[in-house]
Amino acid sequence: MNEIRRPFRPGYVKLARTGELAARARELDGLLESCEICPRACGVDRRVRLGVCATGDHAVVASWVPHHGEEPVLSGRMGSGTVFLANCNLRCVFCQNFQISQRPKSFIGREISDEDLAAIFLELQDRGCHNINWVSPTHQVPQLVRALVIAAARGLSLPIVYNTNAYDSVRVLRLLDGIVDIYLPDLKYADPAMGATYSRIPDYPHHARTAIAEMYRQTGAAWRLSPGGLLQRGLLIRILVLPNDIAGARESLEWIATSLSPDVAVSLMAQYYPTHLAARPGRYPLLSRPISAGEWDRALEALEHTLSCDRCFIQDFIAAPESYRPDFDNAENPFADESIG
Numbered sequence: 001m002n003e004i005r006r007p008f009r010p011g012y013v014k015l016a017r018t019g020e021l022a023a024r025a026r027e028l029d030g031l032l033e034s035c036e037i038c039p040r041a042c043g044v045d046r047r048v049r050l051g052v053c054a055t056g057d058h059a060v061v062a063s064w065v066p067h068h069g070e071e072p073v074l075s076g077r078m079g080s081g082t083v084f085l086a087n088c089n090l091r092c093v094f095c096q097n098f099q100i101s102q103r104p105k106s107f108i109g110r111e112i113s114d115e116d117l118a119a120i121f122l123e124l125q126d127r128g129c130h131n132i133n134w135v136s137p138t139h140q141v142p143q144l145v146r147a148l149v150i151a152a153a154r155g156l157s158l159p160i161v162y163n164t165n166a167y168d169s170v171r172v173l174r175l176l177d178g179i180v181d182i183y184l185p186d187l188k189y190a191d192p193a194m195g196a197t198y199s200r201i202p203d204y205p206h207h208a209r210t211a212i213a214e215m216y217r218q219t220g221a222a223w224r225l226s227p228g229g230l231l232q233r234g235l236l237i238r239i240l241v242l243p244n245d246i247a248g249a250r251e252s253l254e255w256i257a258t259s260l261s262p263d264v265a266v267s268l269m270a271q272y273y274p275t276h277l278a279a280r281p282g283r284y285p286l287l288s289r290p291i292s293a294g295e296w297d298r299a300l301e302a303l304e305h306t307l308s309c310d311r312c313f314i315q316d317f318i319a320a321p322e323s324y325r326p327d328f329d330n331a332e333n334p335f336a337d338e339s340i341g
């Protein structure tokens with residue numbers, strides 16, 4: 001007997017009908033008054049003061065575009081509807097989007113209304129994108145959900161991708177339960193000292209692992225895929241391999257396998273290149289080169305020994321030319337054709 005499969009409807013569409021989505025938006029909005037939206041817990045009233053993320057109570061968007069460089073289950077044929085949020089709650093010295101994440105002065109005066117943000121979501125849907133991909137959303141969750149209330153009322157029906165550095169609070173993630181369809185967190189480090197040195201945050205592994213465990217509680221390891229093979233609901237963890245074992249990829253993979261499940265999907269990424277402060281001569285010597293073939297092989301071996309890898313993504317490794325030198329003024333990405341945003 002053939003299984004009858006109901007058409008997919010993102011969770012927020014149902015929550016919008018019952019009024020629950022608007023209630024969650026109000027509750028999230030209240031968190032702006034004494035901000036503990038991320039584990040930085042600045043405690044500022046973002047209607048009148050700014051915390052570490054330098055973002056008030058309105059959305060600030062750097063750009064939006066159908067993106068064809070995400071994992072194939074997200075980009076598909078028509079692209080992932082990426083919305084790049086400006087500013088960030090981390091200060092990664094090697095951030096490949098530092099012009100967006102760490103240049104708050106360049107976004108002064110570029111705050112937009114909830115209606116404008118909703119119109120961006122709907123434009124991406126009209127352009128045929130397969131999902132709405134919130135890139136670096138942590139510090140702007142209340143604004144995003146307020147806009148989602150408006151967009152849902154106007155017919156938005158694409159899955160929401162929460163594309164995060166994972167320095168998220170569990171309280172906020174619980175309010176996103178049923179709103180976010182696809183969690184796409186980084187797992188940047190296994191060693192707190194690395195997070196302190198390279199992202200200016202002392203407790204990254206603890207908070208990121210706690211946040212990812214909450215994402216896993218919501219989605220489990222299984223995926224829901226469309227008949228065309230696009231991800232509609234699930235969890236995909238990204239690990240960017242860094243030189244000199246700074247990311248601690250093996251340790252993170254072992255944590256995923258033992259604390260979550262060996263069936264969790266991982267995207268192992270080889271695209272690191274020195275940029276931003278990591279490209280400054282002598283500033284962060286351990287990050288001043290792309291990864292070597294040996295480092296990539298060790299990460300691959302760790303992946304194969306820890307996870308079932310039924311649904312893992314493995315980037316192509318491209319060896320950097322021997323002449324490669326980071327150039328602070330014009331940091332070139334030798335992996336530009338392969339990069340995942």
Ligand code: SF4
Pocket residue numbers: 035036037038039040041042043044046050051052053054089138139
């Ligand atoms: S979201 Fe921004 S203001 Fe709020 S705690 Fe995090 S860094 Fe501080």
